[in-house]
Amino acid sequence: MSEVEPAPRVSRSLFLSDLHLGARGCRPDKILEFLHGHEAETIFLVGDIFDIWNSRPLWGEDHTRIVSLLLDRARAGVRIVYLPGNHDPVEHATDGEWTGLIEITDRMLHSTADGRRYLVIHGDCCDARPMQWHFMTRIGSWLDWGLRTAEARLRGFRRELDPDVRGPVEALIDLFNAAVRHGNRFEERLIALARASGADGVICGHFHKAALHDDHGLIYANCGDWLDSFTAIAEGHDGRLSLLGWAAGVAPAFDPADAPAPLGEAHRA
Numbered sequence: 001m002s003e004v005e006p007a008p009r010v011s012r013s014l015f016l017s018d019l020h021l022g023a024r025g026c027r028p029d030k031i032l033e034f035l036h037g038h039e040a041e042t043i044f045l046v047g048d049i050f051d052i053w054n055s056r057p058l059w060g061e062d063h064t065r066i067v068s069l070l071l072d073r074a075r076a077g078v079r080i081v082y083l084p085g086n087h088d089p090v091e092h093a094t095d096g097e098w099t100g101l102i103e104i105t106d107r108m109l110h111s112t113a114d115g116r117r118y119l120v121i122h123g124d125c126c127d128a129r130p131m132q133w134h135f136m137t138r139i140g141s142w143l144d145w146g147l148r149t150a151e152a153r154l155r156g157f158r159r160e161l162d163p164d165v166r167g168p169v170e171a172l173i174d175l176f177n178a179a180v181r182h183g184n185r186f187e188e189r190l191i192a193l194a195r196a197s198g199a200d201g202v203i204c205g206h207f208h209k210a211a212l213h214d215d216h217g218l219i220y221a222n223c224g225d226w227l228d229s230f231t232a233i234a235e236g237h238d239g240r241l242s243l244l245g246w247a248a249g250v251a252p253a254f255d256p257a258d259a260p261a262p263l264g265e266a267h268r269a
Helices: 028-037 061-075 134-157 168-181 186-196
Strands: 009-016 038-045 079-082 107-111 117-121 201-204 211-213 219-222 231-235 241-245
Touching: 028 038, 028 061, 038 061, 038 231, 061 079, 117 186, 186 201, 186 219, 211 241, 219 241
Parallel strands: 009 038, 038 079, 117 201, 201 219
Antiparallel strands: 009 231, 107 117, 211 219, 231 241
16 A cells, blocks of 8 residues: 655745755755645745856756746745845746746735734845855856866765765865855844834845844844755744755754744834
C-alpha cells in the first residue's frame, strides 16, 4: 500500500525571498518541495526572485515549474504580491505573463490577523551606501557564480559529498557574507524604517540570514534565502509569525508559540 502524501500546511500568509532563480546556487528542487508542502491565502515574493544576469543562466525545467506553479495559484485565487529586489531584472517585474495576475510594488504595509502591521520590503535600501550601487550587485552575482561553480567542480571530484552538506567553498561564501554584514546595522535601519511607517515590525529578505526576533523593540523577520538557509516566514491564521524550514515534516526553526506578542502603540512612537 502506497503512503498517503501529507496534506499541505495552510497559512494565512507566506513570505519567500531570494529564490535567485537562474543562479548557480539556486535549489529549485527544494523550492518546489516547499511550495508543494505549503499553501497560503496570500504569497509575498519578497525580492530577488530572479537572478539571470550571467551570460548563461542555469534555467531548467524546475525553474519553469516554480513560475508556473505560482501563476497557477494566482489564477486559482491566491493573492500574490511581488516586491522586486536588487537582483530582479526590471523586465521580469513587468512581464506580460505576470500582469493582471499578481500585484507588484516596492514596499507595502501588511496587516496580520491579530491586528499587527508589518512593513514588507526587500531590504536592499538599507544596505550600507556603497553596497547600494548597482554595479556592486552585478559584481556580487558574478563572484557568487564563480565560487559556486568552483564548489560544483570540487563536488564532481568528490562524489561522496552529500549535496545538502556545506562544502569548503560554500563555507568561504558564508564567511564572506558574514564579513559584509558585520557592523552593517541593517537590522536597526530596517526597524527604524518600520517605526517611521507606523508599523509593528518589518518582514524582509536580501541579507540571506533568516531571523525572527524583537531585539530592537519591534519585530524583525527575515525570510532567509534559497541558496543556503532554505527558509520562509509564515503567518498563521492567528496572526503569529513562524520561521519555516524547507522540508515537509521538519519542525519550524522558531516555534509559533514563542513569537512576540503584539507590541502596542507605545512601541510605534
